[in-house]
Amino acid sequence: MPPSHTRATNDSNKENAMDVDVPNEGGEEAVPTTKIEDGIEHEDFDPNQDKEEKRWLRKAYRNLILQTEENRQEYLRPESDGLKRTLKKANELYQKVKQTHEATLDSRLLVLSGDLGVQKARLMRVDSNAFDADDYITKLVTFMGGRHIDDEDETPKLDWKALGKVAAGFTDRVPAMDFMLGPLSVEQKQRKASGPRARLEKCKEDLKRPQEIKEGDLIREENETTRNVVMIYKILKENTPINMFEFILNPESYGQSVENLFYVAFLIRDGKACIEDETGEPILSICEPPTQEDYQNGLTKNQLVMELDYHTWKDTIECYGIERSVIATRRKKAVTNGRWYA
Numbered sequence: 001m002p003p004s005h006t007r008a009t010n011d012s013n014k015e016n017a018m019d020v021d022v023p024n025e026g027g028e029e030a031v032p033t034t035k036i037e038d039g040i041e042h043e044d045f046d047p048n049q050d051k052e053e054k055r056w057l058r059k060a061y062r063n064l065i066l067q068t069e070e071n072r073q074e075y076l077r078p079e080s081d082g083l084k085r086t087l088k089k090a091n092e093l094y095q096k097v098k099q100t101h102e103a104t105l106d107s108r109l110l111v112l113s114g115d116l117g118v119q120k121a122r123l124m125r126v127d128s129n130a131f132d133a134d135d136y137i138t139k140l141v142t143f144m145g146g147r148h149i150d151d152e153d154e155t156p157k158l159d160w161k162a163l164g165k166v167a168a169g170f171t172d173r174v175p176a177m178d179f180m181l182g183p184l185s186v187e188q189k190q191r192k193a194s195g196p197r198a199r200l201e202k203c204k205e206d207l208k209r210p211q212e213i214k215e216g217d218l219i220r221e222e223n224e225t226t227r228n229v230v231m232i233y234k235i236l237k238e239n240t241p242i243n244m245f246e247f248i249l250n251p252e253s254y255g256q257s258v259e260n261l262f263y264v265a266f267l268i269r270d271g272k273a274c275i276e277d278e279t280g281e282p283i284l285s286i287c288e289p290p291t292q293e294d295y296q297n298g299l300t301k302n303q304l305v306m307e308l309d310y311h312t313w314k315d316t317i318e319c320y321g322i323e324r325s326v327i328a329t330r331r332k333k334a335v336t337n338g339r340w341y342a
Contacts, residue, residue: 061105
């Protein structure tokens with residue numbers, strides 16, 4: 001009985017049992033009653049798609065997938081266009097796909113074709129059909145009449161217009177005047193042989209011997225940081241207690257104000273000075289360093305990071321009205337008499 005007149009109780013079994021083969025170029029089985037060329041216009045999902053059409057689509061996709069898997073090695077050959085024909089047939093079949101089952105088969109075929117395409121690209125040799133520039137130029141010259149010259153000394157007259165007419169058929173751009181990149185004839189430049197370079201001789205009168213340093217030329221100085229910390233401790237002893245900002249800030253030098261804060265930090269670290277803020281302001285005063293027993297009784301060290309930028313330095317001086325530095329400004333020592341300091 002023809003497929004169009006077959007009926008069964010179970011529609012699902014009926015669809016799977018009545019799949020027919022799809023036609024191919026090798027002349028396999030006959031085309032079903034519903035042909036691709038006579039198919040309806042492709043639409044979105046259609047749950048009421050003709051069951052005969054769905055059976056045929058499924059069988060067509062299965063046969064195309066099987067054909068692709070069986071001819072895998074053939075399709076991987078560089079000169080084979082089997083993969084192109086498979087994709088063309090798949091595009092024709094996809095015009096009839098309106099349900100998920102058929103779309104899944106289409107996706108499976110697309111993944112298989114994509115894998116074959118990747119493998120084929122990897123197997124291709126880039127230099128198998130390499131472009132020969134000399135052969136290309138020779139054919140161009142022949143096409144433009146450059147070979148029809150009897151006198152070898154005569155400059156060949158090339159028919160560029162003929163080449164332009166051929167090239168115009170492959171572009172939609174309007175021809176316009178333009179400059180060529182480089183000359184038509186290139187002359188090879190002769191590289192000049194460079195002779196030996198003249199040796200650079202230094203004048204002995206301009207040479208100077210490095211200065212010799214003896215042990216007596218070195219002046220040993222004590223560590224400047226240690227010396228300044230001791231000096232600031234003595235000044236704090238004479239002015240304790242005192243507002244920390246009034247003690248460390250120097251209205252004459254921002255740099256020395258930062259240095260003073262640095263030296264005071266050493267005193268606080270060693271427990272020789274402390275900061276109290278019971279009055280709301282940082283009060284700096286002398287104190288006795290804690291003993292080991294104090295730490296055993298629960299005394300802990302706390303660390304405080306203080307930032308003193310240039311604007312804060314100026315604003316604090318104006319706020320407290322500081323006109324004179326408690327810590328005298330330190331003058332820089334000048335190195336004289338060619339003495340070396342270490």
